[in-house]
Amino acid sequence: MALEITRCETDADYEDWRRVRIAVIPYERTQSLAELRRGDKPERLMLLAREDGVVVGHGLAQPSDTAGGGSVIPRVLEEHRRRGVGTALLERLTQHVVELGLPVLRAGADDDGALAFAHRFGFEEVNREVEQTFRITGPITVTPAPDGVEVVTEQERPGLWAAAYERFGLEALAGFAVDTPLDVSPERWARDWLADPQFLALHDGQVVGCAGLDRDGDSPTRAENGLTAVRRDWRGRGLAVHLKLRTLAWAAEHGIEEVYTWTQDGNAAMRALNTRLGYATTRTGIQLARRLD
8 A cells, every 4th residue: 555644735635634633542542633733833734644645644743842842743543554644653753853853752651552552662651641621510519719819710810821831830840750851932831831710819919829721622521621730839728629620620610521631650749639539540651761872
């Protein structure tokens, strides 16, 4: 069969790319066409793999959120694997990261097959993430917010999220339990880390905590938690619990039945908070890296 790998250009290409992701990882939310289009940048490469004109896989390469890293994600539909499609995609994605001048490839694996594929190409485990899932069966009771805290949404007060990057965002990003510090620009913070709804806890007009939710447009009864974080000097006052419950209450009120979140394995405090609220551990993801020497 003739294999052709091309860059995504048209809306139809992007929809084909989405379909591959949904088929390969149906348990995760896939960005909408509009979201993918908003993320168009020269440094991001999105590919489609076709055999005799039929889409059999896709790829993504772009700077990762970790310093010096380039994310590479080749995916192949199950019935078309073990024909060299994944290898061909990985070669194209790796070349793109090389051209970006980034020294480290970053990838992820959620199952044994993906992990074995990564190991074949020299990737080694560097982090683990834990997926935890909350099943909504009725109304959610929200605990009170700490005294002096007002909770609003970015959608009600546009601009708060972007403005919080220096005094709140950088501390939140530095708190991730990962092998390499995150390196997220103000632009990516404002575009890629913003949820909808994005709840923001304010004290004296400053953001001191956040929690968000992104609804799955392809599976409307499911949503993914966005970043949950509390400024260091506000921890231990019940603010994280309040914010997380605000997201779950919003979900219950909007017909969502399942909310899932990914948390670094090393972030014991957040995993324990989720467990206390009723989240169950459902999956483990392995983060991998390979130096480009």
